[in-house]
Amino acid sequence: MAVTIQDIAQRAGVSRGTVDRALNNRGRVNPEVAARILKLADEMGYVPKHRRADKGILKLGIVTQLSKSSFMLEVNRGIQKARDELSELQIEVLLRESVSVNAEEQLAAIDELVAAGIQGLALMPVDSECIREKINELTEERKIPVVTFNSDIVGTRRSCFVGMDNRKSGQTAAGLMGMLTGGVGKVMVITGFFGNNVNNSRVDGFVGEVKKSYPELEVTGVQGSFDNDKEVEKIIVNTMMDIPDINGLFVVSGGQEGIERAFSSLNLKRRPFTIIYDLTPENIDALERGVADFLIDQDGYVQGYEPLHLLTDIIRRKNEIREEYHFTDINIKTKYNI
Numbered sequence: 466m467a468v469t470i471q472d473i474a475q476r477a478g479v480s481r482g483t484v485d486r487a488l489n490n491r492g493r494v495n496p497e498v499a500a501r502i503l504k505l506a507d508e509m510g511y512v513p514k515h516r517r518a519d520k521g522i523l524k525l526g527i528v529t530q531l532s533k534s535s536f537m538l539e540v541n542r543g544i545q546k547a548r549d550e551l552s553e554l555q556i557e558v559l560l561r562e563s564v565s566v567n568a569e570e571q572l573a574a575i576d577e578l579v580a581a582g583i584q585g586l587a588l589m590p591v592d593s594e595c596i597r598e599k600i601n602e603l604t605e606e607r608k609i610p611v612v613t614f615n616s617d618i619v620g621t622r623r624s625c626f627v628g629m630d631n632r633k634s635g636q637t638a639a640g641l642m643g644m645l646t647g648g649v650g651k652v653m654v655i656t657g658f659f660g661n662n663v664n665n666s667r668v669d670g671f672v673g674e675v676k677k678s679y680p681e682l683e684v685t686g687v688q689g690s691f692d693n694d695k696e697v698e699k700i701i702v703n704t705m706m707d708i709p710d711i712n713g714l715f716v717v718s719g720g721q722e723g724i725e726r727a728f729s730s731l732n733l734k735r736r737p738f739t740i741i742y743d744l745t746p747e748n749i750d751a752l753e754r755g756v757a758d759f760l761i762d763q764d765g766y767v768q769g770y771e772p773l774h775l776l777t778d779i780i781r782r783k784n785e786i787r788e789e790y791h792f793t794d795i796n797i798k799t800k801y802n803i
Contacts, residue, residue, distance in 0.1 A: 526578035543769025635670025657718025698723030
């Protein structure tokens, strides 16, 4: 958001008029106070309105995936908020969305944005060699900074990552499942896309922690649903018909609406303990009605909002990113605290 004279005044503990006089060298202001105001203005990134146009239009690109997922509602809300704020600073945000997790489709979107003249890119990367090479080309050859969010990708020179520590969230889910089951039984894991780094990190964290801390809790397997609720339903029904004593279900991605239909179809006397992700309207309803026990939320709004502001700092203010990982909170929700 554009820093205003009022913001500086509040931080400095002086009146708006004093800040205006100090910034514009109008009227008498105590030299020490004026110096403090000027320093604060610089640190806060204040840009006078009459100078904003002089900087020219800055173009930032942002590329997402799984655009139809209910989780993306919060991400998109954050993107739109940042977009509105940055427009006041003569910064244009160009958004490209993809319904699936497809490397070639994402590569085409990035190339389109580069052709449009972007000077920075926020990206939910597909974990693919061609995307890895493209990021390194942008950062090394074209000097276009890249900030990844929600999902990350190793082996690149991206500036930083904004999102949840997904491996740690998987470990968190394993701890919850261990408490629910008493550390004994069989757990089914359903992921979304195997090409999605977010999904893979959550599964790796979960499986690793179960093996380490709950040796009597067996993971029966990991199956991909493509974030499709009908596929989630089918996986649960087919797996539990083959392995009826499953007492734990961990769904790391979308399609959770299929869980209740599967339980109903199986006519279970007692459903498996269930852990899901993301504070969406459908999942809130699932918690309230007892379809799931725990929900892990990752603050999608921040993931959509923060990358664009970080890129602005890198490009306009020449700020170096001091922290490589900007982790959002791992929020555990039940029907009692949603």
